[in-house]
Amino acid sequence: MFLTKINLRHASLVGVLLMGAASAQAQQAGTVPDGAAAQANLAALASGSPTVVPRGASEGLKGSPYAENRWLPAQITLTNNLPLAPVPLKYDVLEHRLLMRTVARPNDSLQLDDRQVVRFVLQEPASPFGPARQREFRRFLEAPLDRHRTDYVEVLHEGRYTLLKHYQKSLKKADFQGAYSSDRRFDEIEDKSVYYLRTPEAKLVPVKLGLKPLTAAAPPLAAALKSAVDQKKPKTDADWVAVLHAADPAPAK
Template sequence: MKIMYLLLLLAFSGQLVLAQSTRLSGLEADNNLRLLGTDGTSSAVRLFDNRYAGVKGNPFFRNEWCKAKIYMGNLVFEDVNVKYDLYDNKLLIKNSEGKVYEALPVKVNQLELQDSLTHQTYVMKRADAMGAADLQLAQRLAISIYEGDKVKLYLMPQKTLLKASYQESYSANRTQDEFVYKEDYYLITPGNAVKNVKLSKRNLLKALPNKQKEVEAYIASERINLGTASGWAKALAFYESL
């Protein structure tokens, strides 16, 4: 990948606005856009990238360009074309001229990304509390499943590169390097304790020992499937109400 550092010109398809919807333009907007850059003063423009030619799959959360809203401090970038590179942990932002810029997720408070195929919106956040489990997790964007005053549940999507393996006798006959998607759920409990959890009834009740009986009765009465993220969100919302 060839990267050169440039000043990021005001050429996003959307407009940069303040939280109060005050619009910025010209040089003032340009100066704010550069805050998302990889070196703190300018964004890196990705001109050409053939690192993964011949690799099965792709490093992105969604391979298609998706419309997104980016929150950074009191600034909001609206209607931006975005890809989230899970492998390199970088946001790629395409402007109206077709140039693709790299931005650091660590500088983003929240990313609202709409899947261009399913139209599902994913709310992705930088969860600083997860740094207690792994400092690198706090520098990534996680999908918000449930956020309450007592507990929070996040889905951390990642991609790893699985190398080809076809020569050894025990190989799986993988003839190509391949990107493999993985996801982990993290529950943040009172006191910002971070737990990597598998979605099951047993694990949810174990994580909420002080209200097990009430939560278990609610799960049974509502017939909630705790093998799903939506089931956990319902159960955690009930826990918050106790």
């Protein structure tokens, strides 16, 4: 499956990107209001390169390369604190990139030049499964492996302890040719995400979402975790996040 490709011959788009880059560069020294300036700064981050996702070799593709399949409005924070207009965003975990859509070209997908991006917050609307919420993704600066430190992690819970989800995906190619093939006629994107609990001492512990592993990673929370589990009977990831919220509430601001 291919996302819509950008027609790079359109001089108008190139002009917008160049003008946006010049505008963003000139505005770094001072305070910039929202509105047109924020939109110009955002345009300066669009690389304009075609955004292509893996396509099944024979009978299609199973799985998704994204942390979230929907286009959700996102507020992006840069290292230089330039204001950016909210933009529909997707995090392509497989290709390690951010994709965006602009008001001017709502049917096209642009790759964001995210070298200056510190974090982004997705605005998830209310649904039958829960209320509206903000989902924060930040750089995984404390990752155990250097190659993961430019990845994004979702901050699922933040109290004395912090629960992080490191999204990881891999592509398993179709295998249906040859005498020893597995006769798998589709490409598959496999989810290999890992959860981490960051302790008050800044220690990062890989965990599974369950009472025993969470208690082992956070012994001071043992009694509160057991009480919350008894009350909430968690089954889903969201349930376990609610358990942590109850056992380790965020400090008052």
